[in-house]
Amino acid sequence: MNTFHLQIITCDRVFFDGECESLIFPGFDGQIEILAHHAPMATTVAVGEVRFRDAEGQMHAVIVSDGIVNTADNTVTLLAFSAERPEEIDAHRAQMALEIAREEMQRKQSIVEYNLTSAAMARAMARLSGAKRIHPDDFNT
Amino acid sequence: MANAHEILNRIKSIRDTMKITKAMYMVSSMKVQKAKKKLADTLPFFNGLQTQIREVLQHFPEMRHLYFDNRIEDERELVKRRIYIVITGDKGMAGPYNLNVLKEARAHFAESGDYRIYCVGETGRHVFMSEKLPVAEDFRMSSNNPSIHRARVMCEMLTEKYKNEEVDEIYVVYTRMRNSVSSVVHTEQLLPLHTSRFLADEARQAKPGVTVDASEMEIFPSAEDVLETLVKNIVTGFLYGAMVESQASEESARMMSMKTATDNADAMLAELSRQYNQFRQAAITQEITEVVGGAKALQKKKAKKKQARMG
Numbered sequence: 001m002n003t004f005h006l007q008i009i010t011c012d013r014v015f016f017d018g019e020c021e022s023l024i025f026p027g028f029d030g031q032i033e034i035l036a037h038h039a040p041m042a043t044t045v046a047v048g049e050v051r052f053r054d055a056e057g058q059m060h061a062v063i064v065s066d067g068i069v070n071t072a073d074n075t076v077t078l079l080a081f082s083a084e085r086p087e088e089i090d091a092h093r094a095q096m097a098l099e100i101a102r103e104e105m106q107r108k109q110s111i112v113e114y115n116l117t118s119a120a121m122a123r124a125m126a127r128l129s130g131a132k133r134i135h136p137d138d139f140n141t
Numbered sequence: 142m143a144n145a146h147e148i149l150n151r152i153k154s155i156r157d158t159m160k161i162t163k164a165m166y167m168v169s170s171m172k173v174q175k176a177k178k179k180l181a182d183t184l185p186f187f188n189g190l191q192t193q194i195r196e197v198l199q200h201f202p203e204m205r206h207l208y209f210d211n212r213i214e215d216e217r218e219l220v221k222r223r224i225y226i227v228i229t230g231d232k233g234m235a236g237p238y239n240l241n242v243l244k245e246a247r248a249h250f251a252e253s254g255d256y257r258i259y260c261v262g263e264t265g266r267h268v269f270m271s272e273k274l275p276v277a278e279d280f281r282m283s284s285n286n287p288s289i290h291r292a293r294v295m296c297e298m299l300t301e302k303y304k305n306e307e308v309d310e311i312y313v314v315y316t317r318m319r320n321s322v323s324s325v326v327h328t329e330q331l332l333p334l335h336t337s338r339f340l341a342d343e344a345r346q347a348k349p350g351v352t353v354d355a356s357e358m359e360i361f362p363s364a365e366d367v368l369e370t371l372v373k374n375i376v377t378g379f380l381y382g383a384m385v386e387s388q389a390s391e392e393s394a395r396m397m398s399m400k401t402a403t404d405n406a407d408a409m410l411a412e413l414s415r416q417y418n419q420f421r422q423a424a425i426t427q428e429i430t431e432v433v434g435g436a437k438a439l440q441k442k443k444a445k446k447k448q449a450r451m452g
Binding site: 007009010011012013014027028029039040041042043044066067068070072077079081082111112115116119 | 179182183185186189190192193196197289293294297298301358359360361362366367370371374377378381
């Protein structure tokens, strides 16, 4: 299968840098899959699960916070604030964050606070749903 | 000898202070390492963002967006309402670090008409509050242990204000590390972004072989949405980077001043122990002189008595 170069860069590390066959990410209106030799494109990534199949056919799952995907010259760059493997996720912490966010939502908030809590809530929910599926193979089904 | 005793006391107190400065030196050197690593870790992300914004701009060179500095409305505004984000340390004992930032910030305040100060770090807050400068009350940020979360909160507050056009320009005054020993205060315009600078960067960093045809690129859902995310990421990323770099500079300044303090203490100890030894020696000499003098006086007395008996 044709491959392309994928870089997943977060604010504190280069999460992945290598060849891969396919990348599926949550786009602005649903899942988007990128295969090799994609046309140049720039789009946003929503908070959620990103899956990619590397050159060996191994499936990987990553939970990302919102970011940007850019394709050019068979190279795909995904920039996100954070990217975590499901096994790296602290489900307990995510659950706490979700509960705190839920509580905050009940309060009267300013627009700024609302944006922050809803983003925190989205991240916590994405983490939790990612943590439930520890094995990347589960994504293949 | 009250004086020798005083010197001993002094030596003891200096030794105690030295223990503190030595410990602070070690703590700071650890923190510098940590902050430097953090800074290096954010670089690929930040460079990636810069590249992407450049590419978007490249495809839409005539795009006039709220976030860019080429809007026609902006040129009509006579007075620019500015926000200065001033990043200082939370604590002192860092040599000239805080002073330099405050000095640079004050120079900027002097030349702007309508401005508000957003302080990151307690030192700056205290100083500007006591000077009755317009410090934003609802913005309390510590500069210790910068985190992405803090940068996110700041970004959200700032972009909201900026989008509502409550403010026209946002600047960050922070400290940059020139190398491991010297740092320099720097002011960066955070918003609006300089379009010209991104395009100039492109000419400088253009990688041979990687060319994108402008007409071919697709942007979903729209250039505005992509830009919105990009700009938020850039603002957050930049604020985070600036905080991390400032912290690295702060700790390195503290490290240096603690090193100087320890060296000074060493020099003082050497001088004091010399003085103490001198006093001690003087005391011993005096005692000996007294004993010898006494003995001599006794001998003389005896000799006189002898003479008297003989005579």
